[in-house]
Amino acid sequence: MSDLRYDDDEEALRDSVRALLTAHAPWSRTLARIDGDEPYDMALWARLAGELGLAGLPVPEEHGGAGAGFREVAVVCEELGRAVAPVPFLGSAVLATRALLACGExxxxxxxxxGRRVAALAVPFATAPDARPHPVAAVPGPVLRGAVAGVADALPAxxxxxxxxxxxxxxDARAPGVRMTPVVSLDATRTLADVVLADAPARRIAAGPAATDAVAAALTAGAALLASEQVGVAQWCLETTVAHVRTRHQFGRPIGSFQAVKHRLADVWVQLTEARAVARHAADCLATGDPDTALAAALAQAYCAEAAVDAAQACVQLHGGIGFTWEHPAHLYLKRARSGALALGTADRHRAALARLADLPPPEHRKEPFGVLTKQS
Structure with a gap:
């Protein structure tokens, strides 16, 4: 079994990414940006992609990438989640890049x-790895006709x-026949768009089973690495809340000294520790090409999505009145956690996939009095 601890190179990468995000993506700037017309920070993306080379981390060096692996990508996802950075990393450097790696484009x-171009995989953001996205029509030309709803990171693509x-x-996202319409989404730091293709010129990069496998590989990688982002969200929420309850006083003492607050944060810490383990396992399976990658990704999403939501909810509630205001960043993390819990398959969907992949029998049903059906394992 692989060592899931962070090695020296991964820690050095984390330090570099965190330093850049601290300098150029403080939460105050993110709050100001989502009130404007440009929710994505493409200047920050240029620094991440150009200065640090993060856009091509898993791409071989002969193709202009860093020749690293998906464990390193997972570290970046953690830091971007910790900063709720408004950049198209998941859409371009994870989903689109993994699809291109799979089909050899x-x-x-x-x-x-x-970093010269940004790409997005045009499937609904809620699509689970085991789902078959509804295709658009390809006609001679070739041109494409159809629509795709709720595509993440499409607007800057x-x-x-x-x-x-x-x-x-x-x-080409700017070609005639391509129309992208922003839709109202919970997470303003990762917007969604409806894409309409009306005889849009296109170039086929994979056909038949190769195309199907490339999309499935991309969605699996997305689910696995979204778990690392969710770990980063939960980590920020825990650290910020612990710092707050140490300094906020009620009845002449820090509120962190109250037993109910201690127990709530202890539960969050346990969830975060377990979430980090399953997220690291999923990233390692992805990096090594483990045949259980789909299972590991399903396990990671089934656990990490809910762990992030629980941590974000605790952050808002334990901050008291300030936690419910627009001026405090807690709502950014709650919205990222909530939207992430719906992305690339819900936790329930991943639990069902996990049961199938692990060959677990489905639950049996028995009839209770008054015709009520209950589950019995």
């Missing part, structure tokens, strides 16, 4: 790895990877 992969009925296509 070198030219576009090189452009993404160097230069290229859309679109699932059609005969394969996976690359579409």
């Amino acid at each position: 070198v030219e576009l992969l090189e452009q993404l790895a160097t 230069d290229v859309l990877l679109v699932v059609a009925d005969d394969g996976l296509y690359a579409v």
Whole structure:
């Protein structure tokens, strides 16, 4: 079994990413940005992609990438979650990049790895790894016709990877026939868009089973690495709340000295510790090509999504009145946690997938008095 502890290189990467985010993405700047017309911080993205080379971490060096692995990508996801950074890392550097790696599309992969272009996988953000996205129609030309609702990180994208009925296509996001409409989403730091394709010119990059496998690989990687982002969200919530309850006084003593507060934060710490373990396992399976990667990703999402929500809720509640205000960043983390819990499959969906992948029998039902059905394992 792999060592899931962070090695020296991963810790050095964390320090570099955290230093850049601390300098250029404080929560005050993020709060100000989501009130404006440009929720994404593309200047920050340019620094992450250009200065640190994060856009191409898992891409081989011969294709312009860093030649690292998905464990390193997971460390970056943790730090971006900890900062709720408004950048298209998950959409471009994870989902789109993994799809391109799977289907061997070198030219576009090189452009993404160097940060010259941003891509988005045009499937609804709620799509689970075991789902089959509804395809658009491909007609001779080739051009694409159809619509895809709720695509994450589509608005800043230069290229859309679109699932059609005969394969996976690359579409210029600014081409004639492509229309993207922002939709109201809970998380203003990761916006969604409805994509409409009306005879949009396209280039097929994978066909048949290769296209299906590339999309499944991308969604599995997304679910596995979203778990690391959720760990970062929960980590910030715990650290910030512990600092608050140590300094906030009621009845002449810090509120952190009250037993109910201690127990609540102890529960969050336990959840976070367990969440980090399953997220690291999922990232390691992804990095090593473990045949149980799909199972590890389902386990990570089934646990980490709810752990992040619980930590964010505790953060808001234990901050008292200030935690419910727009001026405090707690709501950014609660919204990121809540939206992440719906992304790439809900926890219930992943538990069902986990049971299937582990060959667990489905629950049996028995009839109670008055015709009530209850589950019995």
